[in-house]
Amino acid sequence: QKEVEQNSGPLSVPEGAIASLNCTYSDRGSQSFFWYRQYSGKSPELIMFIYSNGDKEDGRFTAQLNKASQYVSLLIRDSQPSDSATYLCAVLRSDYKLSFGAGTTVTVRA
Amino acid sequence: GAVVSQHPSWVICKSGTSVKIECRSLDFQATTMFWYRQFPKQSLMLMATSNEGSKATYEQGVEKDKFLINHASLTLSTLTVTSAHPEDSSFYICSAPVASGRAGETQYFGPGTRLLVL
Numbered sequence: 001q002k003e004v005e006q007n008s009g010p011l012s013v014p015e016g017a018i019a020s021l022n023c024t025y026s027d028r029g030s031q032s033f034f035w036y037r038q039y040s041g042k043s044p045e046l047i048m049f050i051y052s053n054g055d056k057e058d059g060r061f062t063a064q065l066n067k068a069s070q071y072v073s074l075l076i077r078d079s080q081p082s083d084s085a086t087y088l089c090a091v092l093r094s095d096y097k098l099s100f101g102a103g104t105t106v107t108v109r110a
Numbered sequence: 111g112a113v114v115s116q117h118p119s120w121v122i123c124k125s126g127t128s129v130k131i132e133c134r135s136l137d138f139q140a141t142t143m144f145w146y147r148q149f150p151k152q153s154l155m156l157m158a159t160s161n162e163g164s165k166a167t168y169e170q171g172v173e174k175d176k177f178l179i180n181h182a183s184l185t186l187s188t189l190t191v192t193s194a195h196p197e198d199s200s201f202y203i204c205s206a207p208v209a210s211g212r213a214g215e216t217q218y219f220g221p222g223t224r225l226l227v228l
Contacts, residue, residue, distance in 0.1 A: 032213045043203045043222040044154070051213045088153065092214050096207065097144070102153045 001026050006089050006101035014109050019076040021104050023089030026070070032092040033072045035063060037085045038103065044088055047074070079108045112138050112208045116220035123194055124228055131189045131223045133160075133204030139184035140206035144217065145177075148201040160187040160204075194227045201225075 007022045025033075032051045036044035050056045050063040050072070062075040072091075076083055089101040113136040123129050133143055143160040158168045158179055166179035178190040191198055203222040207215035 032210075032215075034216065036219075043201075043219040046216060046218065049210065049213045049216055090217075096142075096215055097156060097159070098205075098217055100153045 002101075003027065003099040004089055004091050004101040006087075006104050008102075009104040010107060011104055012107045012109060013079050015079060015081060017079050019079050019083065019106050019108070021074040021076075021087050021089070021106070023072040023074075023101055024070055025072070025089075025091045025099075027091065027093065028067075028070060029094060030070075030091045033063070033065060034090040034092070034098070035061075035072075035074045036088040036090060037083075038088055039085045047087075076106070079106075081108045081110050084108050112136075112206065112218040114204065114206050114218050114220040116204055116223050118223060119221060120224050120226075122226045122228065125195050126193055129191045129194055129225060131191075131202055131204075131225075133187045133189070133206070133220050135185045135206045138206070138208060140187075141184060142207060143181060143187040144205045144207075145179065145187075145189050146203045146205065148203060148222075154203065158189075160189075162187075191225065194225070196227045199225055199227045 013019045034049045035047040038044045050065045056063045060077045064073045086103040086105045088103045090098040115134045117132045141162045145157045146154040157172045158166045160179045160181040162181045168174045181187040205217040205219045210216040
């Protein structure tokens with residue numbers, strides 16, 4: 001079982017719609033979870049992190065965490081063409097290294 | 111957020127030569143930095159952890175004699191790809207962690223260095 005798994009995608013959504021990205025992790029002891037956005041040919045940039053169960057909102061982005069289900073999600077509301085990118089879910093291990101999922105590529109159709 | 115720079119952003123070299131990549135934390139100090147490699151359409155793979163003032167620790171399967179890491183100061187880590195071969199062509203990205211309260215640490219990534227070995 002992979003440490004971090006993301007829905008495979010690619011995910012195509014119309015402009016203005018909600019994009020929903022899912023991530024599950026295997027280490028029940030994991031405490032901190034990160035979403036990064038990576039544009040083609042660029043390095044990852046941090047969108048947000050979450051460590052408490054429930055929702056965390058930042059602008060058009062909402063991260064959701066359910067530790068009992070070992071599940072993290074990211075919602076992108078009012079999707080824009082500029083949101084077209086690969087989204088990486090990452091889990092902070094106990095040794096402070098990040099485990100990354102394979103990424104989900106999102107395309108927002110104008 | 112914290113700023114991490116890398117230099118160079120692009121490098122093309124001949125097979126057998128060595129290439130040095132620099133990673134700098136610009137507005138904070140980093141006793142630890144991480145080096146990743148990313149092949150096309152794949153996710154990031156951690157290569158090694160760079161530790162200021164001590165030896166780097168390498169992930170399983172990464173040759174420490176091929177990928178030399180030096181973390182000489184609290185703001186600079188270097189990765190040297192020795193005797194580079196075409197299969198070393200990849201996107202090399204460094205990151206530096208910043209303490210983030212209850213989240214533990216948040217890693218901020220440099221812009222990456224694209225290496226092409228001919």
